[in-house]
Amino acid sequence: MIDLHTHSTCSDGTLEPEELVERAKKNGVEAMALTDHDTFDGIKRARKKAEELGIEFICGIEFSTDYDGKDIHVLGYFIDENNPKVNSKLKELKKEREERTYKIIEKLNQLKLKLTIEEVMEEVTGDLISRTHIASAMMKKGYVYRRSEAFNQYLGMRGRAYFPKEGLKTVDAVKMIREAGGFSSLAHPKLIPYGHEKMLQLIDELKENGLDALEIYYPNFSLKDIAYYKRIAEERDLLFTGGSDFHGLNREGIDVACSGIDKELFQKIKNKHFKGKV
């Protein structure tokens, strides 16, 4: 019962970091990582609660990166949340998110969907704006019934109000994690809109730049999917990670630890990571 992929109110989840850890405890979790998008804001609070409840806690983060115009997520583990270089990049990325929000709102307004920055900010629970919050504001105004509709029609890669974030390239995220002494994993590879060849190309390029693992245990990945990515990983001497991608009420039907990894794999990750380090 180990969950290496969760979100709190510090990015686009609906549970506070402490509440998230409490829920993990209730679900029998023995070790976990908080992996908010582009922020370490919740780490200290989650760690404190995890210590209280006797859960092993890993500092994590999920970087939103750009690869050829595609939105690709890279998980970083075991980074010191006070690392100055990483934090200065995170500051930039937060600013880019703000600027993007204004562009999206402007585009939605042009499409005759009236939305203000105040209405979006009302949905924001931490220090960072995500499209999840814009989708919530759109639902509240009755422009869409479902979150998926907001993404499919407007906010997603093929949506009419899509604006990419280009502030962090995928390769640079992997390098930055390595330089910061972290362990990187390519998040939910099945959600990347690439066929076999392009996927291998991406993974090979990331591996060359220090990628450590692929996230192969993820909600709704079939046994076939898992076997497919496991094989790709094994052929490249990459490890595997896994988790629930829990977002509280912002992702229906997903609970903490509904997907994850076992102790044996967790030990392998730690062995690979700490090998050769004091």
Ligand code: AMP
């Ligand atoms: P952002 O961090 O602003 O790029 O927004 C990305 C977030 O939006 C993801 O982390 C998901 O939580 C959410 N998201 C992306 N696509 C969808 C979708 N099709 N349906 C619901 N939520 C989505």
Ligand code: MN
């Ligand atoms: Mn999210």
Ligand code: MN
């Ligand atoms: Mn993701």
Ligand code: MN
């Ligand atoms: Mn995630």
